[in-house]
Amino acid sequence: MRSYEPMYHVGCLDVEFGGAHAGCSYKVYYPTNLKPKWGFWRRPANVETWRAYWGMLVFQANAQRWNVAARALAWAFCFVVWTIFRVLATLEAREDAPLIESEEGLDVVAFSHGLAGFATCNAGLACELARRGIVVFAIDHADGSATVSKRANSSGVQWNLYVPNGGKFEARRAQTTTRLAEIASCADVIDALNRGETSTKNLLATRNNVNLHSMFRGRLKVDSKTLMGFSFGGGSAVVASANIDTFARVVVLDAWLEFMTDLECLERACRIPTLSVISEKWGTNARTENKHVLTRGKNRTFCEIEVPGSKHHCFSDVSFFFGAMKKVIGMVGSVDTRTFHAFNAEIIATFVRSSSAASLDDELRRVIAEYDSSLPGATLRR
Template sequence: MEPSAQPPKADTRLPRKSGVVPPKTLRDRLLHRLPRYTGPYNVGYMDIEVPAREPRPVSGLKRGGKPVLRLDTVLMAIYYPAEIREDFKTSDGKEELHRIDWMPRPRFATSKGYAKMMNLPWPPVTGYLASTTLFTKLPAFRNAKLAQHWPEDMKNDSGPGGQAAREEESRTETNPKFPVIIFSHGLGGSRLCYSAICGELASFGFVVVALEHRDGSAARTYVSLPGNIEANEIESSTARIVANNDDDKEHGNKRVKRRKKQELNPYYVVDYILPKDNAQDTSPHNPKGVDHKLRTAQVALRLEEIKEAFHVLELLNQGGGEEIARINLRKKGNIGSSSLGLKGVDWDDWKDSMFLDGVTIMGHSFGGATTFQACREDQLSWIGQGVALDAWGNGTPVVGDAPEEKVSKPIISLSSEAFIHWKSNFDRIVGICGEARDARQLCWMLTIVGSTHLSMSDFSVLYPNWMSFFMKSMVNPERAFYLTIAATLEFLDTTLPPQQTKYNTWLNEQLLEAGDQTKPDETLFPDHAPDDKWVAVRLKIPNEFWARIRAWFRRLRARALCRATDELDMVNGLRDFSEQPEIWTHLRPTRSQVDAHMRRASSTGQGQRSSRASK
């Protein structure tokens, strides 16, 4: 069966009308920088870490007789639509707003965590990061005011009654109310490693909660100890308790530390956890396969953290922001905290500011596996749909035959080209999509041509040359981000309740057009299939030298002709997308399935707005 592919269309991003563009700093000009967000909103950012309601070990997994995984606190970054003054000061004009460090604090210690995870000496790793991204800033502002307006260009003319009816309806709505996305990072990630995607979605009117998991999947994360938990109560084979002292001393798994000038409250460090006697369980060639005992336990902890994050959102939405600020552990005196904490946040703005029905769960790699499992959980009834980015399907917990153990929500799986050549993973994703289809839920399975696994993380835009030369990525990283966001927004425009989508300027390139294809294609362009040892890691570029020369001439010609940015996005990769597909469609619902879904939703009073995908 021939692949279903869409030719590239004109960039439909609307011009910025309400956003205030952050100025380029000297740091932005000299160091690697992240792309600015393109939606009509500026982006605010908050760090929140609160004690879990029931601190405890999670799962029965033990090493050395001690629990491996614990739930003590939940740490999240909240990216949200913000109102920014032209002078980049707080709403009262008294203080200047601050941008966010991309590397989580403490930055040098976190960089050492990356070195340890990669089994490399820390001095060269830290030195390289210091010269490139250790001091990179996000184009988002800490504790900025939550947006209190609908941008003018968000009142579109779609739907019954057209623009006039919508404008009349909007007059009765004093403040906007935003849909919510909860984001789960992959192995080695953090709450900041996907800031380009999370911030871009926030700029289009979403509240995006990016968790930093404490399941041993982050390169390094710091857990502040609440006042009601004593350090000696923490029993974990991976926790290293850090108190206040001047010298680093190792006591088994506990490292004690004192500081003379600035004392910090006790905390513990969770570094990346390798499977026991199976360190390479993520490798496609590992004869032992996936360590499902560890991975299932990690997913279980991730789901508990997701529940805790949703509880925080409920409190904020109910007007409990002051209570969240009171118990917040990311404040002065605690490890990894900005001195600002949550200072300057107007919690009244957050009351009744979010739609907490039909929340979207989204994740990359192992976070994609978490997304699929969350869409199986009956207890997470407030989750409406899932977006899996290059999911590690083999890391998803194996389920039984019971209906409640299968995906029962609409899902979209967006993969990199490198991952579709990993046959066992491809087959696993197809099987998970089959669960959704068996449950009569809408399901799409797409691949971004020329992309590799890290194309959906910030690393691709911060280190594009490394991605091109070592991972053999052939797509421009910013174009890959654009396609990821465009497909995600079209999916959400179809699956979210209509009250959450009635005012939007979301991208629509009709990437998700309904059709008749019902069977998945596997390897579509075998010329780019890597050698067996590089499966899922990188692609093969036939005649690589000449491919790079041709790409250089395409870029030179495009710049000489002063082509538009969207055209440059397409030619800046090694592949020429002017006449070739950018996205392959493996699975999609038929028009009749989309129509049936809309009828079922409408009949239950929870009608969901049909996008152009069903037209």
């Protein structure tokens, strides 16, 4: 049996607090004993709104500048695509399910999505972690970098779209400042839920009116929280590790570092245990001067795993949509996405739960060996 064979089903819910915790919302994935409901209409959507596709067009093609007729056609196209995938792509999760009963506290991860991502863009990996008993708070960043972000308002929910900024690095650095505040707020929210604070209510009220304050009270290992990020979110996690001291470890997936100019920050970053997982095609992009500054002298805290046959988008749920076609054009590599997500989840679970730095490398290599037949050639290095 593998070290952390999936044991649970997945529950999920939306969370947003006001007051001192205002700023952004979260999609929370957690272990439950209830099976997902049958039927796509009774399962949470992998993409919650057609606006996510429109936001992607804004990001990729400045679609907000198109004329009225072109925008109308694009909106119709996005709605049709969303409708199709609302049927074909749902999360294997149950909304508002009860948390598992456990005598021990549950490991908890705060997750920062990448550029033009959103809270459910990496749901495949988040669900795999939840199946292994880990609670994941996926931050729905409101810094303008998401194709769409979800916020509560007086009439229910509003969707904020990607904010074009020319892709300039100084704009990304400004967004990182906002993300730092959102990551710190997420850590505070996790702590508040673990304390069972009742002073704030969930603005994204659930259909079943789940009592968050009793659900998570005393259930989370808040003293050993993990910060995880993908791509721009990985870069955000690196910066956060140099400025926020509430996390015990960091996991970065294809971390994007090129926009950073604060070398002192990079030198301070990742002095806590850090796991980097990179795709094969990310290697050239990752091996920059910033990467050298980040890892220099940190062989005791920084370890990295590279997976041949994988590409950047394999970490997200992008390959679930027209996956065969995207393999043909070389967008998602040759690996099976679900296997890749399961592998990453076991690697991350092993890293999070390791009780000994001395034995961590052996534990990670054991997981790599278990997946060698389906993901051959993965390597661990320091």
